Amino acid sequence: MTNLNNALVAQAGLRTWYANHARNLPWRLKPSLYGTWLSEILLQQTQVETGRPKWHLFMERFPTVGHLARASESEVLKAWEGLGYYRRATLLHKASRIIEAAGEFPMSYDAWLKLPGVGPYTAAAIASIGLGEAVAAVDGNVQRVVSRWAGIADPVDGKTGAQAIQTVADAWLDHDAPGNHNQAVMELGALVCKPRKPLCTLCPISTHCASANNPDMWGVLPAKKLKKKVQRWELTWHIARFENNIVAIKRPESGVWANMWAFPETPPPSHFLPLGALMKPITHLLTHRRIEATFQGWRAPSKAALEAYAKEVAGEVMTWNALKKRAMPRLVTKVFDALHGE
Ligand code: SF4
Structure with a gap:
């Protein structure tokens, strides 16, 4: 495990790298809680390039949470068609009705977590990006970056491994810009610390990385529990x-x-x-x-x-x-x- 100093070095490296390399994704251009929430639900189990046109389609068809809440479930499912994991659409729709009935969006991580379809990662992403709340968001990209960087060999989908990842992610978190920081780690996972061939020579946090330029480590990290039989x-x-x-x-x-x-x-x-x-x-x-x-x-x-x-x-x-x-x-x-x- 790394020390706090290394974590701060990583935080600074991430900040500069993100400022120069962040992709121009539509939900980042004019951020709103609705657009951020929608993007986070769409991107669960869906690649960015597939999610991007759907995000535009949803924003056009249901421009506000009220439009989404007043639509029928079958209209929402129809708009979702092709993305798979349809439960996401059903829960998004249910959550829109709760928000509409409450008259406002949830205003904290804890409040977002209460909505259907919103787990700890999604709540942390929305609260940090949309509300500036200092919570570290841990998704698959973050698990990969952190487990390689800190050399965490416990399965990331097990309790011990997940806690170890969260500890490092919390230590890295930039409290002045938590939304940008969380997006930076995810973006690093998507663009640089790729699953098969990470681009360590381009990586802003390679200095203290336990897996830098080490294909043996890339092959085993992030470790996962044995998969369920298909x-x-x-x-x-x-x-x-x-x-x-x-x-x-x-x-x-x-x-x-x-x-x-x-x-x-x-x-x-x-x-x-x-x-x-x-x-x-x-x-x-x-x-x-x-x-x-x-x-x-x-x-x-x-x-x-x-x-x-x-x-x-x-x-x-x-x-x-x-x-x-x-x-x-x-x-x-x-x-x-x-x-x-x-
Ligand atoms: S140095 Fe390589 S393995 Fe380490 S975080 Fe960067 S890209 Fe991933």
Whole structure:
């Protein structure tokens, strides 16, 4: 572990480096609590380049927290489409309604932490960037930078490792500019202390870094606990249609793809004509799940038969175009693109 002096040297190096190298991200240009919060939720599990256009889209469609709160959940899910981890959108929407009802944004780290979808990292990022509160934000980038710099070998997703990382992050924190400081460490992780090949020769904190120019250390830090086994999920969706009408269902409120639109997993009755596999199986990856999806086609003998099947699976009869307007997980979008217009 390093001493306070080294921490202060690192803090100064970070400050200068960030002033010269910070990317011009849209939420940094005219910072607001709403824009910062939105960017932090969008960037959880999403790359900056993917999150950036979505941030613009959200700011256009829901320019204030009030607009977001007054939108329906399905409008928010639709706007989120393509980003995955849809629970983030549901919780963002719930939180917007709490803020709207309170009449103001939370004004401290502790208050942000009470909102749905806001964990310690997000609360620290928003409170430091948006409110100037001196709290160190620790995300995956920060874990990587700090564990390498201080040579922390305990898994960063375990209690001891997480505490060790937090201690160093707290010691580094620039109390005069906590928001810029937190962004500087994250930016350093994204641009310089990269996962595979960190650019140590360009690094402003290499002087006291335990891993500088040491590929053996880069390979093992940040250490992680053994990963959960990935589950295999064999999924068959039944795509039954009559003329341009199909049956789609809204998935349950909890679990994978909550509240999003997909196809039934229950096959239609035997008087439907089986059309066989409509397209090649698709392998689709979610966290801890590997989905092998197949798509069986069916032709209904009549619209009434299609409607009866929809009722049986608690679904709806709709056209492909109507489905396109609903919030769909990426796997359904792939099916849609492959089959629409057939
Ligand atoms: S010197 Fe290298 S390993 Fe250390 S923090 Fe900088 S980029 Fe990462």
